[in-house]
Amino acid sequence: MRFERIFEDLEGRFAHHEQQEMRAVSEDLTRAERAQLTLVDRLRGASGARLIVHLGAGMRIQGDVEDVAADWLLLRESAGSTLALVPIERIAAVEGLASRARPGDDSPLGTLGLGGVLRRIARDRASVRIETTIGALTGRIAAVGADSLDVQTLPTGEASAVPGSTRITVSMDALVVLRIR
Numbered sequence: 001m002r003f004e005r006i007f008e009d010l011e012g013r014f015a016h017h018e019q020q021e022m023r024a025v026s027e028d029l030t031r032a033e034r035a036q037l038t039l040v041d042r043l044r045g046a047s048g049a050r051l052i053v054h055l056g057a058g059m060r061i062q063g064d065v066e067d068v069a070a071d072w073l074l075l076r077e078s079a080g081s082t083l084a085l086v087p088i089e090r091i092a093a094v095e096g097l098a099s100r101a102r103p104g105d106d107s108p109l110g111t112l113g114l115g116g117v118l119r120r121i122a123r124d125r126a127s128v129r130i131e132t133t134i135g136a137l138t139g140r141i142a143a144v145g146a147d148s149l150d151v152q153t154l155p156t157g158e159a160s161a162v163p164g165s166t167r168i169t170v171s172m173d174a175l176v177v178l179r180i181r
Contacts, residue, residue: 037101040088043068045100051075052095053086055176059131061086072114077179085121085178087114114172118144121180127154129179132170139165147172 043065052062053075061084063075073091075084112120121128122141130137130151139153149172153165 041101041103044102054093056092083180127181131176132174
């Protein structure tokens with residue numbers, strides 16, 4: 001009988017150590033998997049979620065995630081009719097981002113780079129408000145190059161160019177957020 005208790009005790013200890021080792025391995029695998037996730041993967045996992053995106057210098061945007069690509073995020077702002085296009089490199093912090101993630105890209109727009117999306121906006125002749133590192137512009141995108149875009153300003157919100165409107169070239173590196181009305 002004494003030997004049976006000794007063996008039971010050893011079996012119990014062995015089972016406990018096995019569980020502890022499995023837990024430790026599982027935690028290590030979880031940490032290793034988490035280390036592979038990018039901000040873009042986590043933003044893709046937040047499709048439809050309401051987020052607050054901080055862009056630095058006190059600027060933030062709140063809205064629902066509409067679409068995400070490797071170098072941009074599209075939010076539908078709280079007002080419901082305005083879309084905000086944010087270059088990923090401009091995001092300083094995100095509030096409300098769950099730990100879910102979705103690697104890969106299954107969105108029809110997700111394969112387009114920032115330049116491709118800007119060309120679509122230019123083609124649609126949508127009125128935009130562009131926040132840059134030096135200030136804001138309102139107008140229409142006239143042309144999109146490899147690293148810059150030309151904006152035909154509409155200082156008082158006209159439908160087409162009028163006296164006082166100018167064409168300004170903006171470096172894509174200076175683009176902070178583009179709002180599409």
